Amino acid sequence: MITADDARPTTPNTPADKQSRRLIAAYKTAALLIMAVGLIWAPILAWWGQWYIAIANMALTVLAAIGWLLINTGRLNTAMVFSEFSLLVFAILYCLMFDGPSAEVPRVTHLYLLPLAMLGYFNYLRRKSYFQLSVTVASVCAFIVLSSTYYVFPFARPIADDIRSVGIWFNSCLATAMMWGCVVMIQREFTRPKGLALELRNAVRNxxxxxxxxxxxxxxxxxxxxxxxxxxxxxxxxxxxxxxxxxxxxxxxxxxxxxxxxxxxxxxxxxxxxxxxxxxxxxxxxxxxxxxxxxxxxxxxxxxxxxxxxxxxxxxxxxxxxxxxxxxxxxxxxxxxxxxxxxxxxxxxxxxxxxxxxxxxxxxxxxxxxxxxxxxxxxxxxxxxxxxxxxxxxxxxxxxxxxxxxxxxxxxxxxxxxxxxxxxxxxxxxxxxxxxxxxxxxxxxxxxxxxxxxxxxxxxxxxxxxxxxxxxxx
Known part of the structure; x- marks a missing residue:
């Protein structure tokens, strides 16, 4: 009568509802954006002689590409676990190794931890697990620590201020845009069931x-x-x-x-x-x-x-x-x-x-x-x-x-x-x-x-x- 899978052929790894489709679209978009950022900055940094940082940006591109491939082959849950963990570790290490704040230019990479925390929370709403909750909490805690201290590794190789001043506006705008996208996605998730439930009730009457x-x-x-x-x-x-x-x-x-x-x-x-x-x-x-x-x-x-x-x-x-x-x-x-x-x-x-x-x-x-x-x-x-x-x-x-x-x-x-x-x-x-x-x-x-x-x-x-x-x- 009213089973969820009676209307479609049996196709493995096919999302069954709009929530999964939105999540896949969000992950693919985020992965493409991260790949684009890495591919843009890597040659620029290499041109400026910042080889360590250029390699780090290429590593970021590889991580995003792996996540995109996992999603594209239908392994959504694997892609979520891999992407959230690897990006969390990468953002923290990048801040402590390359993005040390100075008196002239603040730290900026830690801003990406906020959309990562929100994406983890959205995944937690979709499929509750300790991992998703841990990613959310760890991202928020790391953001607080990195925004409140000047700490970097003793062996850090900070990016020169004249280079960081070029990227600070770009990264701030991109991180804010990603956070705004996550807010919209979560807001839709909170409001969609209520609206659809009301429509369902009226559908029987109509x-x-x-x-x-x-x-x-x-x-x-x-x-x-x-x-x-x-x-x-x-x-x-x-x-x-x-x-x-x-x-x-x-x-x-x-x-x-x-x-x-x-x-x-x-x-x-x-x-x-x-x-x-x-x-x-x-x-x-x-x-x-x-x-x-x-x-x-x-x-x-x-x-x-x-x-x-x-x-x-x-x-x-x-x-x-x-x-x-x-x-x-x-x-x-x-x-x-x-x-x-x-x-x-x-x-x-x-x-x-x-x-x-x-x-x-x-x-x-x-x-x-x-x-x-x-x-x-x-x-x-x-x-x-x-x-x-x-x-x-x-x-x-x-x-x-x-x-x-x-x-x-x-x-x-x-x-x-x-x-x-x-x-x-x-x-x-x-x-x-x-x-x-x-x-x-x-x-x-x-x-x-x-x-x-x-x-x-x-x-x-x-x-x-x-x-x-x-x-x-x-």
């Missing part, structure tokens, strides 16, 4: 949310259901990626609101499908977040929706992630059992990516185990990954569960999963997420193709669907 549906097929290729996936049609920005608005919704506590809208729309959709001979046998899977599942009246509100829309509860399937289960296992088991007694199906989503444990898996009264796309993508890359997928499928089958694999993109992945005994499949190979009208046409076309190829196979598939529905009700 009918800007949409459901798309991704087909789910059985081993014969028959479409047996679909997963409901949330999309946001912003009136000004167009399609907003779930990778951008789902984290904001979670942080702002809006998941019950979005999840409630999805359940209402899903029940309405199932009611519409009931009047269509091509779709009235399909199930519809809806992902339920932990905060939504823990709402006190979740069960009663859901059952009221089923009653009001007059749908067969066996055609509705709730997908729960492992994060839902670990909060309160006893209460979760009780709720799942209560929902199953009404005929609603329950699936454990993204199995293996969280807190997988046989101790709780054997206690959960679920119907289906859903293999996460990351396992599917890696299944053909090594025998170890393939063995892990085989074990997950065997585990699910031994527990009497239907095993569904998601994220299937190639015929080779599908063939491998079929050979392993997987029951059901979902992924771009069988259809991308699509609007309701497109799904209807897709189902009719696929059903017609199977009927023309093998009428007996179609009858068997339809009979299997009815039998599964009866088992769910029992």
């Amino acid at each position: 009918n800007e949310m949409r459901l798309h549906f991704q087909p789910q097929v059985d081993h014969a290729g028959m479409i047996i259901g679909a997963e409901a996936l949330l999309r946001w049609e912003h009136p000004k920005r167009g399609q907003v990626s779930p990778g951008e608005f789902i984290p904001v919704a979670e942080e702002a506590g809006l998941m019950p609101l979005l999840g409630g809208w999805v359940l209402r729309e899903a029940c309405r959709t199932l009611a519409d499908w009931s009047d269509d001979p091509a779709l009235n046998r399909l199930t519809l899977a809806v992902n339920v977040s932990a905060s939504q599942f823990e709402v006190d009246d979740f069960e009663s509100a859901l059952l009221e929706l089923v009653r009001v829309h007059g749908i067969d509860p066996a055609r509705l399937k709730l997908e729960l992630t492992e994060s839902v289960i670990v909060h309160d296992l006893e209460r979760t088991v009780g709720r799942i059992e209560s929902l199953r007694r009404t005929g609603i199906g329950l699936s454990l989503d993204d199995f293996g990516t969280g807190y997988s444990s046989l101790s709780y898996l054997r206690r959960l009264p679920i119907d289906q185990l859903k293999i996460d796309r990351s396992f599917v993508q890696e299944a053909l890359e090594s025998e170890r990954s393939a063995g892990l997928v085989r074990s997950i499928i065997k585990l699910g089958l031994d527990l009497g569960l239907v095993v569904l694999a998601e994220g299937i993109e190639t015929p080779e992945q599908h063939a491998f999963l079929l050979k392993c005994g997987c029951d059901e499949f979902q992924g771009y190979l069988f259809g991308r997420p699509m609007p309701d009208d497109d799904l209807r046409e897709h189902v009719r076309t696929a059903t017609l193709a199977i009927a023309e190829a093998s009428p007996d196979l179609l009858r068997v598939a339809l009979g299997r669907t009815k039998s599964a529905r009866k088992r769910a009700l029992n």
